[in-house]
Amino acid sequence: xxxxxxxxxxxxxxxxxxxxxxxxxxxxxxxxxxxxxxxxxxxxxxxxxxxxxxxxxxxxxxxxxxxxxxxxxxxxxxxxxxxxxxxxxxxxxxxxxxxxxxxxxxxxxxxxxxxxxxxxxxxxxxxxxxxxxxxxxxxxxxxxxxxxxxxxxxxxxxxxxxxxxxxxxxxxxxxxxxxxxx
Amino acid sequence: xxxxxxxxxxxxxxxxxxxxxxxxxxxxxxxxxxxxxxxxxxxxxxxxxxxxxxxxxxxxxxxxxxxxxxxxxxxxxxxxxxxxxxxxxxxxxxxxxxxxxxxxxxxxxxxxxxxxxxxxxxxxxxxxxxxxxxxxxxxxxxxxxxxxxxxxxxxxxxxxxxxxxxxxxxxxxxx
Numbered sequence: 001x002x003x004x005x006x007x008x009x010x011x012x013x014x015x016x017x018x019x020x021x022x023x024x025x026x027x028x029x030x031x032x033x034x035x036x037x038x039x040x041x042x043x044x045x046x047x048x049x050x051x052x053x054x055x056x057x058x059x060x061x062x063x064x065x066x067x068x069x070x071x072x073x074x075x076x077x078x079x080x081x082x083x084x085x086x087x088x089x090x091x092x093x094x095x096x097x098x099x100x101x102x103x104x105x106x107x108x109x110x111x112x113x114x115x116x117x118x119x120x121x122x123x124x125x126x127x128x129x130x131x132x133x134x135x136x137x138x139x140x141x142x143x144x145x146x147x148x149x150x151x152x153x154x155x156x157x158x159x160x161x162x163x164x165x166x167x168x169x170x171x172x173x174x175x176x177x178x179x180x181x182x
Numbered sequence: 183x184x185x186x187x188x189x190x191x192x193x194x195x196x197x198x199x200x201x202x203x204x205x206x207x208x209x210x211x212x213x214x215x216x217x218x219x220x221x222x223x224x225x226x227x228x229x230x231x232x233x234x235x236x237x238x239x240x241x242x243x244x245x246x247x248x249x250x251x252x253x254x255x256x257x258x259x260x261x262x263x264x265x266x267x268x269x270x271x272x273x274x275x276x277x278x279x280x281x282x283x284x285x286x287x288x289x290x291x292x293x294x295x296x297x298x299x300x301x302x303x304x305x306x307x308x309x310x311x312x313x314x315x316x317x318x319x320x321x322x323x324x325x326x327x328x329x330x331x332x333x334x335x336x337x338x339x340x341x342x343x344x345x346x347x348x349x350x351x352x353x354x355x356x357x
Contacts, residue, residue, distance in 0.1 A: 166304060167304065167305060169305075171306070172305065175270045
């Protein structure tokens with residue numbers, strides 16, 4: 001990385017250079033927001049690119065910090081940008097080697113909420129993806145155990161979707177003691 | 183153990199005559215013992231529990247009032263302190279812990295969240311644990327000061343000393 005910086009005054013970050021070189025077709029957008037590189041990937045190639053980010057010896061984004069999602073259904077500006085995909089699945093990665101972070105976003109359309117699970121790359125993704133499934137309803141294909149993690153097992157709906165009412169649909173008044181295994 | 187009110191004419195727990203004879207009732211002696219050795223079961227789920235820890239630590243020292251024997255087993259305790267938010271997933275656990283405590287038992291609902299949901303008027307939060315378990319003393323505050331918790335314990339002690347029944351058995355006495 002240091003060599004790259006010496007060659008050019010303000011070089012393009014290595015990760016963007018390499019992504020443009022190897023996975024240009026997967027890149028929907030690239031940006032830098034408050035010092036963090038943000039790349040938006042096509043869902044079809046997302047797993048391959050994430051695997052590349054992790055395994056490439058120069059990048060080595062070996063640490064998956066977080067997996068979450070954003071419901072953009074009330075953010076017209078965001079919706080327009082990525083073909084009206086309602087959800088944006090967000091991966092935060094960190095490279096111990098380069099001591100740098102990257103935020104990877106993947107648009108997910110409401111009519112196809114499936115996205116490949118990254119538990120095969122980072123085992124720590126297991127509970128993070130369960131939480132994202134629980135809160136947003138994103139289905140992670142290939143996840144070993146995609147159950148709810150925060151809400152009770154018999155809960156219906158995904159409460160962080162924007163159309164879910166803040167005070168719920170009567171769950172807090174009507175929940176059943178007997179149905180839950182204590 | 184009898185919980186009925188006794189001997190309303192004397193405000194003293196113990197009456198003493200000239201001949202060094204002490205007269206009292208079994209209920210009064212038992213309640214006197216109970217009130218001075220409350221064994222709390224802490225159910226701390228949020229920041230109120232931090233205040234509860236402060237209450238037990240040296241600066242505020244709940245043991246001055248005979249309630250420092252914190253038990254993490256409900257089967258050994260007679261005072262449940264609910265301190266913090268209770269979600270719909272946690273409520274069955276709390277109910278089960280309450281059910282496991284031996285009678286007579288008292289409940290303190292500490293802080294705004296346990297008492298009414300506090301600022302968390304959301305899909306997952308119980309809007310007051312008294313919907314599901316009987317509460318004897320409520321403490322307002324977000325979170326309450328340790329002095330407030332001490333005051334609540336003293337109020338429980340007063341209830342016990344007065345011979346009043348815990349909220350949890352009042353419905354049994356009515357029938």
